[in-house]
Amino acid sequence: MSKITPVLWFPGQLEEAITYYSSIFQSSSTVDLLRDPEGKVSFATFTLQGQQFMGLNGPDMFPFTEAVSFFVNCVDQKEVDYYWDRLVEGGKTQECGWLKDKYGLSWQIIPEVLLKYLKDPDAEKRKRVHEAMMKMVKIDVEGLEVAYKG
Numbered sequence: 001m002s003k004i005t006p007v008l009w010f011p012g013q014l015e016e017a018i019t020y021y022s023s024i025f026q027s028s029s030t031v032d033l034l035r036d037p038e039g040k041v042s043f044a045t046f047t048l049q050g051q052q053f054m055g056l057n058g059p060d061m062f063p064f065t066e067a068v069s070f071f072v073n074c075v076d077q078k079e080v081d082y083y084w085d086r087l088v089e090g091g092k093t094q095e096c097g098w099l100k101d102k103y104g105l106s107w108q109i110i111p112e113v114l115l116k117y118l119k120d121p122d123a124e125k126r127k128r129v130h131e132a133m134m135k136m137v138k139i140d141v142e143g144l145e146v147a148y149k150g
Contacts, residue, residue: 002052005045006068010103011060015041017103018055024086025049069098069106076111077141084109084138097139111141117148125150 010017015033018041022028031045031052044055074080080097087109090102097110117129125148132147133139 005052005054007054007056008064008105009056009058009062012057013103014044014055014057018044018046020102021048022046024083064100064104064106066094066098066100066106069108071108071110074109074111080109080111080139080141083107093137095137096133097136099138109139111139111144113141114139114144117144120148 008017018030022030025048027050028048029046031047033041034043036042040057042057046053046055072083074083084099087101087107088099091100091104093099094106097108097114099107099109101107114129114133118126120126120129128147128150129144132143136143
């Protein structure tokens with residue numbers, strides 16, 4: 001087990017959520033499921049893309065907020081589109097590559113090139129890329145490239 005593992009609270013939807021996320025992230029596994037006397041999963045350990053998580057099935061007391069989000073590092077637009085389209089299904093879009101999935105969990109779907117451009121030593125290039133990103137919902141790599149080149 002990892003020294004530090006995020007724990008996610010799903011009100012009555014833990015097993016469904018694990019199945020959902022495992023269908024999106026190809027390198028996934030369920031490590032352990034603990035069931036209550038009625039057979040419902042009450043606690044689980046699972047991995048998504050090598051990141052370990054624990055999940056709790058609890059009452060609807062603690063909703064997810066944007067104060068915690070998961071960053072998905074994407075190599076290109078195809079990967080951005082893949083994760084975006086699947087995770088936003090039943091959820092809602094937000095600005096700058098953020099979305100909330102159908103469980104209310106926040107995700108940042110970000111192409112590697114965005115971080116590269118935002119670290120460029122040329123302040124004018126960084127500014128143009130930042131301004132372009134601020135106008136986007138789902139990140140558009142081509143739009144970032146246009147802004148970067150000026």
